[in-house]
Amino acid sequence: MKFRYAALIFAPTALVAGGVFDGADVVFLGELHDNPAHHARQAEIVAEVSAPALVFEMLTQAQADLVTPAVIADEAALEAVLDWNNSGWPDFSMYYPIFAAAPEAAYYGAAVPRDTARRAMSEGLSTGFRGNPEAYGLLESLPESQQAEREALQLAAHCDAMPQEMLPVMVDIQRLRDAELAYSALQAFKAQGGPVVVITGNGHARMDWGAPVYLIAAAPSLRVVALGQGEDDAAPSGSFDLVESAPSVDRGNPCDAFR
Template sequence: MNYLIALLTVVSVSTFPAGAQTLPPADIYVLGEIHDNPHHHVVQARLVETLDPAAVVFEQLTDEQADRLSPDTPRDAHVLGEIFDWANSGWPDIAMYAPIMAATDAPILGAAGAPDDLSAYGLSDPLPQAEQTAREQLQADAHCGALPAAMLPQFVQRQRQADALFASRTIAAFDRYGGPVVLIAGNGHARTDWGVPAAIARVRPDLRVVALIQGEGGETLPGDVTVQSDAPDRDDPCAAFR
């Protein structure tokens, strides 16, 4: 393990320094999050400001939404919320994401949307059985056990496709703008074992990728660097299924 990564594997938001030296050099930074945790977005904004990326790609945006921005668009929550029709997006409050966009004047790009040519990512290849089983269990847990077992493989495949699409869009941003490029995405996409970093490594092993996983004080997913912060007050997401 890289010595700097080892030093920074677990830090807290209260002690997390603001400088770009907090992350090892990379071509692509995948900055993970738990979507509704405002502390995680503070960390992302701080890092985007100090990393000074050539472009920032967002899981939360399609390329069509990102195209609505111009260099003169004010990057504040009200304006961005209107431009992106954020209230109907299903994502947490735009006020958590706007500071990330305001932390840079680099192009803002969308990772979601119509699929690219993803044939290079091996999406039709079966996963090792242990990984398939683990992924299906994660999908079952994420959906509060409400999904029929027969649907779980479909949800695993959707996650694989999303990881490949986000990787494709991030690589395209790097090839167009140079580096570094930042991808803002959920921890499930940022994980290094089978998320976006693994998808990038499959097709572009020449690119250096550093993945940040953000936790809430407990066990976290595999990543190069882990940041812990407090969990926000939230309702039980599974209460409706009981």
């Protein structure tokens, strides 16, 4: 699997999507999950590019199959149909404008169900993957430097409270999620054409080791571009075709939950 490094263009304020996204087959729109400005920007771009299909990291395919124009017309109904309050994701009001921007689009889910993730932790990285793991590059080992960097990021994300032996497993689960996003994006493109828009966290959207790497491995002819969204003029980690910034949100100290 070849790792692609895209040119990074930093934009402190929002740019018109055209230019960077023109002619793209698949557009990854990264986010910090709890930043409402990031979701507002995603909704703007979804409307601008007239996406015929959207892929959500936050939805399973079973949930995505429940999304229809009639349900999208009622925010409360859509929230209830998706059982969003029990999903663990931030407030639905931040995500709803993305759905509202494309009520006629086809919706695809890429979330890895919990039981599948648990099986993958004990039985192997490709367990439960819906696609061909070899075609997507999921069976290849990561370069040692990248493996070490990703384990360090997992440790930091868990406030240094994660046992060392769990770090490789956590990296594997992230890779499985990347591959599932890639799989869903490719199925959406085959069925609906482009541009397919993928709504996901910055870590999954990055061009150097996120879901785009697995998508390009499976479908190298696709033109894939990615937006990363940072805060307070600080770019997110990784490589993107475009980086934008929004004001930060007050999160308190997330490590308090580990104490």
